[in-house]
Amino acid sequence: MKHLIIVLLFLLPTFTMAQRGSERNNEIEAYRIAYLTQKLDLTAEEAKIFWPIYNDWQKEQKALRKERAQKMISFRKITEIEELSDTEIQTLITNDFSFKQRDLNLDKKYYYKLKSSLPIKIVGKYYRAQEAFKRELLAKYRNNGQARQN
Numbered sequence: 001m002k003h004l005i006i007v008l009l010f011l012l013p014t015f016t017m018a019q020r021g022s023e024r025n026n027e028i029e030a031y032r033i034a035y036l037t038q039k040l041d042l043t044a045e046e047a048k049i050f051w052p053i054y055n056d057w058q059k060e061q062k063a064l065r066k067e068r069a070q071k072m073i074s075f076r077k078i079t080e081i082e083e084l085s086d087t088e089i090q091t092l093i094t095n096d097f098s099f100k101q102r103d104l105n106l107d108k109k110y111y112y113k114l115k116s117s118l119p120i121k122i123v124g125k126y127y128r129a130q131e132a133f134k135r136e137l138l139a140k141y142r143n144n145g146q147a148r149q150n
Helices: 002-040 044-071 086-117 120-149
Strands: none
Touching: 002 044, 002 120, 044 086, 044 120, 086 120
16 A cells, blocks of 8 residues: 555656646647637638648647657657667657658648648638747747746
8 A cells, every 4th residue: 555655656746747738738729720720811601611621630630649659769858869879860860850851741742732722812821820929829828937937
């Protein structure tokens, strides 16, 4: 029983951090959806087409990121490159290329879906809004970090 309590005490911070990360991801996604809704200004018909495509795209991206996190060993986690064989290093690098290519293929797939279903100007607005959202999000978190440090 003592061992169980000790184990739970050590795992509690991990669960708490995971929950905070999940809450932050949900908060960011809600913010992204609100941002896109405002910037795209879709008609009801366009929204019926856009949002299911967007949601499918997000699901596939999330699955790819999860797979990458599970299968990839980050160079940041490796303390000494010298401890790896040349083959292991090559494998890490080529696996990273593979995931980047799959991510690019996913982007292309959904670009063509959007382009074939909606006017190209709306597709352009979407890509523009995505880039603006990223900049705004980075600025928001950068400013929050500075506020916490002061």
